[in-house]
Amino acid sequence: MTLPALPDESIVIAATVADWREAVHAAGAALVASGAAKPGYADAMIRMIEEHGPYVVIAPGLALAHARPDDQVLADGLAVVTLATPVAFGHPHNDPVGVVLGLAVESVGGHLESIADLANVFNDPSIIPGLAAATSADEVRRLMGVPSS
Amino acid sequence: MKIVTICGVGIGSSGILKVNAERVLAGLDIEADVVAADVASIRAVADDAQVILTSAEFVEAIGPTFAEVIVVVNHFDLEELREKLVAALG
Numbered sequence: 001m002t003l004p005a006l007p008d009e010s011i012v013i014a015a016t017v018a019d020w021r022e023a024v025h026a027a028g029a030a031l032v033a034s035g036a037a038k039p040g041y042a043d044a045m046i047r048m049i050e051e052h053g054p055y056v057v058i059a060p061g062l063a064l065a066h067a068r069p070d071d072q073v074l075a076d077g078l079a080v081v082t083l084a085t086p087v088a089f090g091h092p093h094n095d096p097v098g099v100v101l102g103l104a105v106e107s108v109g110g111h112l113e114s115i116a117d118l119a120n121v122f123n124d125p126s127i128i129p130g131l132a133a134a135t136s137a138d139e140v141r142r143l144m145g146v147p148s149s
Numbered sequence: 150m151k152i153v154t155i156c157g158v159g160i161g162s163s164g165i166l167k168v169n170a171e172r173v174l175a176g177l178d179i180e181a182d183v184v185a186a187d188v189a190s191i192r193a194v195a196d197d198a199q200v201i202l203t204s205a206e207f208v209e210a211i212g213p214t215f216a217e218v219i220v221v222v223n224h225f226d227l228e229e230l231r232e233k234l235v236a237a238l239g
Contacts, residue, residue, distance in 0.1 A: 053206035115164035
């Protein structure tokens, strides 16, 4: 598979959140809205960070939130949430986070191509600031190079 | 040579590290088997690895190892990866 499509439901622009938990929750809610995950997936993503720390902040300003493939995942899916005001995840170098990606995968094996596509997109250092400043879902899709369906 | 990338689940950040490490190694003309894994399977996966690529949060959980542990800050910065891999591989 390549990067999952980004329907309007999977994109939230300028979300207002109080802290990193709410930011991850917003990404989980977007995955639920687009049909990729069940409501419990957001809490599973938050538990990963509580358990292992803020390692999901993999680049300056960007968090890649995800949990294990389990019964909370309905389909491979991606969500993009930009934050009105960036929040700290507690990462020593890459805080504050203004863009949260939510990733749901059905199985560990089948997703490496989409991860490679994610690397293709984000190896361009202009993408994270571009997403943070995006004002529409179309702009997010254009930056990510994915269709709405 | 074997290189292991480690994260919490073995699918997100370790997958990105795997993909980008393979790109950097290809550019350096270094042949290596790069494996993404979760931190829970570190003992099984990394016992014959020369290098472990990971985030700072997993260094303690990885524990004592013969592999050189490289902490990556920006997973999308190929230049950071290249510099650290060159330094580790001498």
